[in-house]
Amino acid sequence: MKAQPTATRRAVLSGVALAGAVLAAGLTSALPARAQADYPNQPITLIVPFAPGGASDFAARLLQPRLSAILGQQIVVENRDGAAGNVGMDLAARAKPDGYTLFLGNVGTVSINPYIFSNLRVKPLQDFIPISIVADTPGLLIANPAFPPNNVKELVEYVKARPGQVNFASPGSGSVNRLEMEAFRREAGLDMIHVPYKGGAGPATADVMGGHVSLMFVTISSGINHVKGGRLKALGVSTKQRVPQLPDVPTMTEQGFPKSVSSSWQGVLAPAGTPQPIINKLHAAIVEAMKDPTIKERMGESGVIAVSSPTPADFKAYIEADAAKWSGVIKDIGVKAD
């Protein structure tokens, strides 16, 4: 129940011989004054609040080698999953703000969880300094191929004629995909039944594929293959412009729902109190890293857009707007865990 050894266990100093490179380096940070000038002079831990294999881990692992090279120090990715990402976020928020512990936040942990879990100790907007966004994954409205509507207009007509009869799935009651659908549903004035799943997008997608539930929002990365393979059909993407991977799928905006612009994003944050020069240095490094063509290509293959924020302030403004949007939706539909 403590922060990871790297950040806390100064006492191990005497055991450098035993400790591995990571541990050993984490301890010398006991001298904060010197730390800023020659930052980074030891490995940096990037806490990912989800298990390996997920979207956040994917972004972190792609970023890691390039960022390590630019900073001249090893970035150590540490997966601390649990409680919808809250366990890892809590750990990162309480880490020493010396730039050696960073947090890979995403739309769920930073913009949604604070409004769903009322007893969450972390207040992301106060407890973290945003550095830069790194990955952006648009939402995709998918449906079973046998579901009659083929676009959003037909969908609206179809559901309006059958209030309360159409079911939509989601990867969880507090997931961004559920909120995307709720926002769209309210904007269009549709009455649909929410069927939540757990364990990622897989089980919910399987039931849409099997025809047990009609439609859902997923991230492009989890839906794109099924759409290309013809097991699912796409009714719209939640971007302003069409995405290159699915050029035939119209945007929600095109189809008359300009408010349905949203995405799942991942970004790097540092614990509040991290010195500004360190934030700037990290920001410059991340911007540089995200220009890397292999990162762009790898992310692009999965429908993820490699991006970075022009300044840390831009990322902060982005998160604030994102959080305001989702907290509004959450308040409207009354998902709250009390």
Place this chain on the structure above:
Amino acid sequence: MELFNDLLLGFSVALTPMNLAYGFLGVLLGTIIGVLPGLGPVATISILLPVTFALPAPAALIMLAGIYYGAQYGGSTTAILVNLPGESSSVVTAIDGYQMARKGQAGLALATAALCSFIAGTLATIVIAVAAPALAEVALDFGPADYFSLMLFGLVAAVILAHGSIVKAIGMILVGILLGTIGIDANTSVERFTFGIPSFGDGIDFAVIAMGMFGIGETISNLGGSEQGRTFVKEVKNLWPRWADIKRFIKPALRGTALGGCLGLLPGGGPVLASFSTYALEKKLSKTPGEFGKGAIEGVAGPEAANNAAAQTAFIPMLTLGLPSSAVMALMIGALMMQGLSPGPQLMNQRPDLFWGLIASMWLGNLMLVILNLPLVGIWVKLLSVPYRMLYPAIMLFCCIGVYSIHNNALDVVLAAIFGGFGFLAKKLHCEPAPLLLGFILGPMIEETLRRALLISHGDPTVFVTRPISLSFLVLTFLLLIVLVAPMIRVTRQRAFEESTD
């Protein structure tokens, strides 16, 4: 002949020295972590996933798959030798396997487990090669209502596991289900029974309860018992299966393979459900059901074959549709994505080398495991001749490390101690731990699918009888109940006697 060419391609990939080496490394690591209590394949694959990014895709996948089924083999070893089911799928193996070990048949039990797993692995691999895409379609047909009825069937079958009082067994199942509700409710995000502790949000880990109730609880009662309870194993006899043994276990192994192969296709508790429904089936088919729970070889052979077959067929939805049926499969998909590959229907056409290479490596992996495990049987059995006063402190230490390393969370160790106390209490009260664990695994799935089915049907409960798959399982459940209750009524008068023999 296409299949033949495909398999040829597969073996040409899997038999390259590098892939063979990674495959062997995988099964070896898997066996080690499977033998060590608490450490599971999910944790190990998570740790090793980043390492595999540097490998070519087939090598990475072959190694990760090796860890997965290696852990299935290894898990049964600890279950048989010291009654510690490290993996959820070896809970059932522990019941009769451990009793066999105490009768001095540890070698026979281990060899049976290895051979039956191999038979099942071989047959399941053939099934994957021949019919994977078609079987994936069947899995998609299963809706929430169907899953609910299947789970209900599984739960009723769990009662058969008990060899004591049925009322107590049902009670333990309910306690297990209740424990399974701990955590954040998936439908409403309400935190249930978490006492405000964040790490309870995802519920208690299976290994914490298993280590507590089996490992710690069992040791307490061994130490407290008479000298006889402490003499661990009487005398080691027949290390290897004889012809008569093979004749006894071959049919259960084949039935287990069939049942496990089918259940493995379904997401969630495939291997677990497979192992104990096979146990229930064998107990019901047996002419001597009284032997079950006291060291029946069929009680090891069937479930071992079933969980291994299920572990193999669990790859089908992942490989053919890109849909993970378990946490391990989700990790595999993550590994593929990091390689720049997208799992799904296209994989088989885009990268036939990967697809068929993995399938060929599955069979090779099983072969390596049986070659690795059979000689180990002798060593494991020797381990049992270590005096118990040396053995139990080691078991305790391994339990503690295993539990701690699940989440690097000391609270889990404290919880395991509590479950240890509870396990001891339960044993004193003649309540068995296996039904509790199965309730714990199936309970959350039952709740989830029940609520989901009723949401989809808009509250109409007839959905459970109008869907043919669901209806068939409900009918089976009903028949099972009759089978269960009928002898119970007959022997009510003898019950007190039966319980005292346990």
Place this chain on the structure above:
Amino acid sequence: MNIRLSSDFLTGLLFCGLGAVAIIIGSDYPVGTTSRMGAGYFPLVVSSGLILLGGVLLVRSMVSETQEVGEVDVRPLVVLLGGVLAFGFLIEDWGFPVAGLAVVVASRIAGRDLKPWLETALLAVGLVIFCTALFSYGLGLNLPHTRFW
């Protein structure tokens, strides 16, 4: 300690108690309706079932003759659990070697095997070294190091 109570009676009490505690703690969770079950619905049904079964056992223990719980050896129960708890409390602040030694020694005390001392000491040190090599170095687990060496 010899408990001369019926095991059915105690089991019934245990089931009723667990069910009741779950119902009390869970009384805040919204129950909902059968078609739209709330978070509290399923635990309530399961707890009620548990209480019912507990009741059956209580009644059964009163009408028919059942087995007694019998002899309970308190020493391994207390000492062994104490050892595991000690491991849990020591591991993060004192490191794995200290916690490991504690649980091995406690186990030996629990089993009345503390003597011969040398054997206990060798076993404890040997196991800790073996496990450090296997888990920390062999499998790369993140076991906390001790603060002493």
